[in-house]
Amino acid sequence: MHLTLVGLSHKTAPVEIREKLTFPENRQEHALSILTSSPAVAEAVIVSTCNRTEIYAVTTSGYDGPGAIIDFMADYHQLDRHELVRYLYISEGEAVVRHLFRVVASLDSMVLGEAQILGQVKDAYQYSLDGGGSQRIFNKLFRQSFEVGKRVRTETDIGENAVSISYAAVELAKKVFDNLDGRTILVLGAGKMSELTAKHLVANGVHNVLVANRTFERAVELAERFDGEAIPYEDLFTRLRETDILISSTAATHYVVTKDKVAPSLRGRRGEPLFMIDIAVPRDIDPACNDLDDVFLYDIDDLNGVVESNLEERMREAQRAEVIIEEEISSFERWIESMEVVPTVAAIRAQAEKIRQAELEKALKRLGGLSEKEIKTVEALTGSIVNKMLHEPTSRLKDAAAEKDGYEYVEAARHLYGLDEEHPKERTSLIRSLLGRPEKAPKTT
Amino acid sequence: MDKVLMEQISVVLFWFALVLYVGATVLYAYQFLLRKPVAAWWARFFTGAGFLAQTISIGANSVAQGGTPLTGPNQLMLAAWALVLLYFVIEHLIKLKVYGAFLIPIAVVLMIASRFLGPAGVQPPAPNPLLDSWRVGVHVALIIFANAGFAFGAISSALYLYQGTRLKKHKTNLITRRLPSLATLQTIARRAIGLSFPVYTIGLVLGIIRALETDISGWWADPRIMLSGLVWLVFGFYLLAVYRRGVSGKTASWIAIGGLFLVIVLAVLARTVPVGFHVFGLPPRE
Incomplete structure (x- = not known):
């Protein structure tokens, strides 16, 4: 018996190929039954996500296991075998265990440390288990891989730090406020980027959304999307007193929010922080605002810097994850x-x-x-x-x-x-x- | 029970507690930096075991001395004990383990200081009979607990300043990632000081009542009493500034740190300046 893996991922195949080789949920049972009916395959699990399609199998000695799996893939999706092979990677033995553990630990993902893959592999294993495709060896291997995923997430910071601009803003807001429940955001300018950031903040618990825009109708339009309140542009600094997070993204060519206008708004806040996100280019908020006590200002470059530093941090954490993986391989x-x-x-x-x-x-x-x-x-x-x-x-x-x-x-x-x-x-x-x-x-x- | 035996038990358990607290400090630091849940469990276990050993040590010492000594090195040891107890209560309430990495080392320092700053080999003078009142015992206990609370608040304020500065400079690192949010640090500082202040006030009032009862002239001119009054003023001002004046988090944090600095000065003064500076510590005059 051999452990065999045949698959393709975002690293080896373009989306045009990946989309042809998916095994959606409703077809997994059927595909597994065909695959395991082959005398070459004793156990099998099909992992199919938007970034990868991988078939893990325990293949029987005396048969060409990888060949049987490639034939199955080509036949099932009616693809040319020779064309398909160009995009595939094949692993056998310990390399399969290592690959699976790296996949669930999200070390092989497009976004290093993303959390979804563990759930996707769990689902794939469950389909196989339900259909009898997973038995003694895969039951152990996949269950252990989930432990690997869990260990990597709890013992390292691989999934901790945001690696997109809008999530970085949310993450920073949480570093300031901890819990975003009940916080108030003020969206200045009705641009797409500020809308996206506001959306992430609302998804994380913010429920008071104020929108200010030079064109009041556009403010109303955006406020309605968040079940928020459109405020007249001239009330901006008055309403800033009750604001926890200001997101600014106007098309103005000069600073709209300046230190001397913000300072009076801070009075009476009892030291409550004001988190400002300036995603406009040219910038809307005077950088001098960051000099005010309790004001934390981040512009687009600062957020990019945070993302880059987070990516580097994830790379460092990935090295710690590799150590965990080696331990788990030994255990297997x-x-x-x-x-x-x-x-x-x-x-x-x-x-x-x-x-x-x-x-x-x-x-x-x-x-x-x-x-x-x-x-x-x-x-x-x-x-x-x-x-x-x-x-x-x-x-x-x-x-x-x-x-x-x-x-x-x-x-x-x-x-x-x-x-x-x-x-x-x-x-x-x-x-x-x-x-x-x-x-x-x-x-x- | 044999007085000597109880003293020996007290000393052995003191060092045992100290070793456990040092172990807990290392484990809390390890947990803080590498987030190992197992380390957190063991850190808590070590702290709990250390606290138990320290409690028995204090008890054994009290039996040997025929009462809990409230002067000399014992006061620092009691402060360490109160700090650990407070830490346990707060960790249970707010479920934040990061404070262990900052507070348990302080307990370790207090315990070491209680051994090395005390008058080694010199028997403390016989306590003044004026101290023989329940009010004095409660006065000291309340002041010790309030000081532990002030330390908690000031540490939280220092962490707030660090976190705030890093966020302002747009630079994050492992420590900032591990620390709680600014809002949490600020809330904990405010609540710790807010709760400790009335305790401190009652402690001072009891001391003043006892002073008035004994009718010692010029008691108010005692530097320790004056400094205690200053500590009270600083933390009172902190609460006023935060809840009435609405000062910035940064200013409030510096006030809290200043208050803790005065508490430390007070503690050092009590250890290094001759006893006569606190009139109630004086042995009866011949």
């Missing part, structure tokens, strides 16, 4: 190793029992004429010797298998007991086949 390997030890212990016991039975039979023939009670005593004696001889090594083997590189012990035990000698070609280490570890070169003497 240990699980596979522990899976291998159970059949190995059973095989050792079976072999010992076979030897015991054969030797017992020979001994009984030689002794002859033993009573029923004596035979039972000899049987119990041999059984007890075998059990006691095997107890310590098998329990130690079980413990060792759970350790890092424990499969070495399992391999050694199989070698020492000669478990694979009857059909050596049929048996390949599970960890080697699933994770694509190379076979060790035979020792020469």
Whole structure:
């Protein structure tokens, strides 16, 4: 059995190709049933989002797993196989585990650290689970991947800092006010950008929206969209007293909001901060306003600076996420190793029992004429010797298998007991086949 | 129980508490910087265990001394104890763990100072019999708790200033990302000082009543009493400035920090200046 991944993403394929290869929710069950009906595929999960389509599979030994998956993709979407292959990436073994963990940790996303992908992979796994496409190996792998996603989000700041201008404004507003519930924003100018920023702020709890514009009708129009209040332009500085956040985006060619006009509005605010966002170019708000106590002014360049610094921060956090991923890969390997030890212990016991039975039979023939009670005593004696001889090594083997590189012990035990000698070609280490570890070169003497 | 044994228990548990608080400081710092939930849990556990050890230490010392000494190094130790208790209450109320990274180190400093600023090897003078009143005990307890509250408010104000300055300069870093919002820092500072002020006032009033009862001439000229009055004035002005005058968050924060500075001066004065400066600390004159 092998872990196999065939897929494409925003990194390898343009949207014209990605949109042709999607597996929408309502077709996932059908697609999975076709895919898993192939003798080459034992388990499968299809992850399909706007930025990626990936098929994760446990493929059966003796078949061309990646080939079967590519055929399925081409046939299902009626695409030319040779054309399709140009955009695909194929991974096998441990690389599949690493890729999946990086995907759920949002390290492979278009926007590093975005939160949606974890939910999307969870949905994909659930479809597969419901349809019987996910079994023992994928149940473990995908559930562990969700833990990876959760760990990365809680133990790093990868998703913490906004990486778009409007979200950066919201994030900064939260740094000033914490909770935006009940806060009042004043939108100055009815431009698209200020509308978008206001929309984000409203989505985050702001519910008092004041709109001021030189053309009052446009102010009314925008205010209606937010269930807010249009105010006459000349009342701007009076209403600034009750404002927590000012968003300005007018077409004026000079400063509309100046320090001397803002200063009187700050009186009586009891130290309540005033957060100003100037997204107009040329700027609407005099930068000197930032010198006033309790005023925090950000223009478009400042917001861009915040976004860039946040992106850099996310890159740094991604390195911490990679460490978590490596830990989780080791943990998954240990699980596979522990899976291998159970059949190995059973095989050792079976072999010992076979030897015991054969030797017992020979001994009984030689002794002859033993009573029923004596035979039972000899049987119990041999059984007890075998059990006691095997107890310590098998329990130690079980413990060792759970350790890092424990499969070495399992391999050694199989070698020492000669478990694979009857059909050596049929048996390949599970960890080697699933994770694509190379076979060790035979020792020469 | 044997007095010597109780003293030994008190000393051992003091150092035990100190080690636990130092451990909690490291863990809170680790949690603050790297946001490890496990570290937060252990930090809380260490703080709780340290608090328990410190409480038993104070209790054992009180048994050994036949009462809780309210002068000398013990006052700083009680201040550390009050600060940790206050931190627990506030953390429970506001669910903010970041304060642990700033307040527990202060408790550690207070505890260390209580050992090293005290008159080492010198037995404190016998307490003045004038101190033998319930009012004095309540007076000291209230002042200690109020000071812990003022420290909380001032630390919050200092964090407000840091956060505000970084936001004004449009520069964020790991610390600003970890700190609560300006509004939260401001609210906590105001509430901590707002709640501590009446406690401090009652503490002072009880002290004044006791002073009037004992009829010592010139009690009001005691520098510690005068400085306490100044602390009261500064924090009173803070509340007036914030709630009546509506001063800026920056100005209010500086006032709070100034108030804490006076509290520290008062504490240092009490440790370093001869006892006679606080007339009630004097042993009875021959």
